[in-house]
Amino acid sequence: MTEPTDTGKRLVATSRRRFLRQGGALVGGAVVAGGLAGSKASAAENAENLPPNVPQWMKTPGDPMGSQPYGTPSTFEKDVVKNIPKNLKQYLSAAGRTPLQDLDGIITPNGLFYERHHGGVPTIDPAQHRLMLHGLVDRPLIFTMDDIRRFPSESHIYFLECSGNPEYKKPYGKTASDLVGLVSCAEWTGVSLKLVLQEVGVQPGAKWIVAEGADAAAMTRSIPIEKCLDDAMLVYSQNGERLRPQQGYPLRLLVPGFEGNMNVKWLRRLHVTAEPAYSREETSKYTDPMPNGTAREFTFYMEAKSIITRPSGGQRLTAPGFHEISGIAWSGHGKVRRVDISVDDGKSWQEAQLQEPVLTRALTRFRLPWHWDGKPAVIQSRAVDETGYVQPTLAELLAVRGDNYVYHNNAIWPWRIAGDGEVTNANA
Amino acid sequence: MPTRRLELAAFAVALLCATPAEAQSPYGIGRVATPGEIAGWNIDIGRDGSNLPPGSGSVSHGSEVYDQQCAACHGAKGEGGIGDRLVGGQGTLATPKPVRTVGSYWPYAPTLFDYIRRAMPQNAPQSLSNDDVYAVSAYILNLNGLLPADATLDAKTLATIKMPNRDMFVVDLRPDVKNPACRTGC
Numbered sequence: 076m077t078e079p080t081d082t083g084k085r086l087v088a089t090s091r092r093r094f095l096r097q098g099g100a101l102v103g104g105a106v107v108a109g110g111l112a113g114s115k116a117s118a119a120e121n122a123e124n125l126p127p128n129v130p131q132w133m134k135t136p137g138d139p140m141g142s143q144p145y146g147t148p149s150t151f152e153k154d155v156v157k158n159i160p161k162n163l164k165q166y167l168s169a170a171g172r173t174p175l176q177d178l179d180g181i182i183t184p185n186g187l188f189y190e191r192h193h194g195g196v197p198t199i200d201p202a203q204h205r206l207m208l209h210g211l212v213d214r215p216l217i218f219t220m221d222d223i224r225r226f227p228s229e230s231h232i233y234f235l236e237c238s239g240n241p242e243y244k245k246p247y248g249k250t251a252s253d254l255v256g257l258v259s260c261a262e263w264t265g266v267s268l269k270l271v272l273q274e275v276g277v278q279p280g281a282k283w284i285v286a287e288g289a290d291a292a293a294m295t296r297s298i299p300i301e302k303c304l305d306d307a308m309l310v311y312s313q314n315g316e317r318l319r320p321q322q323g324y325p326l327r328l329l330v331p332g333f334e335g336n337m338n339v340k341w342l343r344r345l346h347v348t349a350e351p352a353y354s355r356e357e358t359s360k361y362t363d364p365m366p367n368g369t370a371r372e373f374t375f376y377m378e379a380k381s382i383i384t385r386p387s388g389g390q391r392l393t394a395p396g397f398h399e400i401s402g403i404a405w406s407g408h409g410k411v412r413r414v415d416i417s418v419d420d421g422k423s424w425q426e427a428q429l430q431e432p433v434l435t436r437a438l439t440r441f442r443l444p445w446h447w448d449g450k451p452a453v454i455q456s457r458a459v460d461e462t463g464y465v466q467p468t469l470a471e472l473l474a475v476r477g478d479n480y481v482y483h484n485n486a487i488w489p490w491r492i493a494g495d496g497e498v499t500n501a502n503a
Numbered sequence: 504m505p506t507r508r509l510e511l512a513a514f515a516v517a518l519l520c521a522t523p524a525e526a527q528s529p530y531g532i533g534r535v536a537t538p539g540e541i542a543g544w545n546i547d548i549g550r551d552g553s554n555l556p557p558g559s560g561s562v563s564h565g566s567e568v569y570d571q572q573c574a575a576c577h578g579a580k581g582e583g584g585i586g587d588r589l590v591g592g593q594g595t596l597a598t599p600k601p602v603r604t605v606g607s608y609w610p611y612a613p614t615l616f617d618y619i620r621r622a623m624p625q626n627a628p629q630s631l632s633n634d635d636v637y638a639v640s641a642y643i644l645n646l647n648g649l650l651p652a653d654a655t656l657d658a659k660t661l662a663t664i665k666m667p668n669r670d671m672f673v674v675d676l677r678p679d680v681k682n683p684a685c686r687t688g689c
Contacts (some may be wrong), residue, residue, distance in 0.1 A: 164585045165585050165625075169627075194622060194625065201565075207536050207541065209536055209545065213611075214528065215541055217536045217540065218533045222533050225530070226530060226532060273528075273529050274529060275528075275532060276528075285547055287547075291628050293546070293629070294622075295621070346545065348547075350550075353549075353610065353614055354547075355609075355614055355617070358672075359603070359608060359610065359618075364603070366636075368596040369671050370672050371504060371672075371673055371674065371677075372673070372674070375675070378677060378678065417689075423686065423687045424684075424686050424687075446556075464678055465681070465683075466682065467681075468517060468682065471680045471681075475679050475680055476679070479601055483677070
């Protein structure tokens with residue numbers, strides 16, 4: 076945070092007074108408006124600002140240019156923030172979720188992108204950051220951030236999802252964010268990893284690249300060389316601006332469609348090797364225990380998944396009638412081919428409309444016009460990806476994996492709508 | 504995506520079969536990393552113990568290091584707390600209540616050295632000497648019944664320890680479920 080200038084302070088003070096004045100006028104006469112309550116914006120009404128009257132904010136100038144050198148959302152959206160669990164044992168290795176139910180479209184704003192770190196968020200001066208490539212290479216090289224930005228750049232929209240999103244055991248979350256808020260999507264800009272690998276010259280026998288972060292966990296994951304030579308990127312910007320510290324500033328690895336943990340943040344080292352590191356994060360963690368005592372290792376792909384975000388848990392339909400059902404779908408294996416929606420507790424399914432663009436390994440927005448008759452209902456979505464893979468039910472997953480499986484839960488998640496319009500988790 | 508695969512294969516062949524002239528850096532960006540720079544940063548330990556540094560530590564010294572550096576989060580005897588449980592659980596992985604610890608779950612002992620050195624203690628990672636990391640690794644293995652109380656651990660001995668769960672890891676078998684995608688009368 077930079078210290079505000081005197082002018083800046085005056086502007087802030089002025090707008091705060093104005094806000095307090097307007098806020099005071101809003102007290103009283105609160106009426107719930109619209110068809111869906113539970114969106115977090117204030118819904119209080121004041122007749123003085125409604126037709127035929129001219130609203131107050133047209134009768135006085137607004138905030139002058141410069142009152143927000145870096146823009147922030149409307150004060151009425153102040154509750155749309157990351158969903159950070161309360162009462163964790165510690166917060167250095169922890170996760171914060173995207174408020175999926177409050178967002179539209181497919182791009183997650185940078186301030187609301189989910190975060191997961193294993194040793195806190197480091198503060199890294201990009202001038203002092205280095206990326207080292209070594210191991211089975213012709214020329215081990217060190218790059219500055221200026222060096223990285225000299226390479227030809229490219230931009231792509233990809234989702235990122237933490238592999239533990241959610242776990243298989245109860246209690247299941249109340250809201251879409253509680254359940255699967257460890258997924259987000261952004262436009263990423265950086266350099267194709269294969270260009271950087273050409274620069275060092277990969278030697279025969281190279282099968283893996285071990286990526287290490289410059290955080291207090293020195294987080295380490297092994298990536299198959301095929302992925303590194305395919306669509307993997309070294310990323311320095313997200314949604315047009317430099318990466319946020321929580322997302323790996325100044326440099327992160329991006330391996331589209333692979334579990335979030337492999338997209339190593341604060342990237343400082345790429346070790347080209349013949350075999351994986353078998354690091355703690357790919358043995359003790361991020362392996363999938365089966366009921367028979369075995370555990371699956373190197374389970375990289377995030378399989379097809381979807382969730383209805385509106386209406387969803389914690390919201391309320393205020394009246395019968397027209398309601399659009401909307402949500403997000405994605406697959407680590409490519410494009411979403413189809414999303415089916417059931418509004419009768421899974422008895423029948425109909426195809427949702429997919430909003431263009433439908434991109435490979437990106438979130439896809441889907442919609443279905445729906446007329447709610449005011450009776451209790453269970454609604455749910457089912458994604459099908461371009462490989463033909465169909466998003467499974469929780470029961471189908473549990474039958475194979477048991478509930479001690481930790482990661483890669485891509486189950487269909489149904490929402491129950493009560494007669495009074497209250498939306499809750501139907502599996503809870 | 505066959506085209507993409509072909510391009511990829513062609514690229515890989517070009518990369519591996521480059522003549523010396525073509526092997527020069529295409530963009531000429533970056534500078535060469537010296538062996539000393541690489542050695543300073545490369546703290547990756549292989550599952551076979553490769554790249555383990557010189558030094559050694561005893562179970563008894565490890566007990567002292569553990570009490571000072573680890574017990575506050577992992578419990579007096581590795582039973583867990585703010586940090587993960589480290590001890591016990593052998594024989595539980597195929598039961599409804601599996602207990603996954605270093606002793607019951609971790610496949611390779613050298614990973615213990617790798618992880619402690621790079622990430623522990625959480626409030627001061629990379630602060631322990633190599634001797635202390637060997638010692639505390641020895642103590643945790645001892646608490647799990649995998650090393651005698653009078654043992655001392657070094658690069659050679661750490662690499663020879665066979666972890667009980669080593670052979671229980673299998674490949675990714677997904678897709679492992681098939682939703683029939685029923686449309687009507689489900």
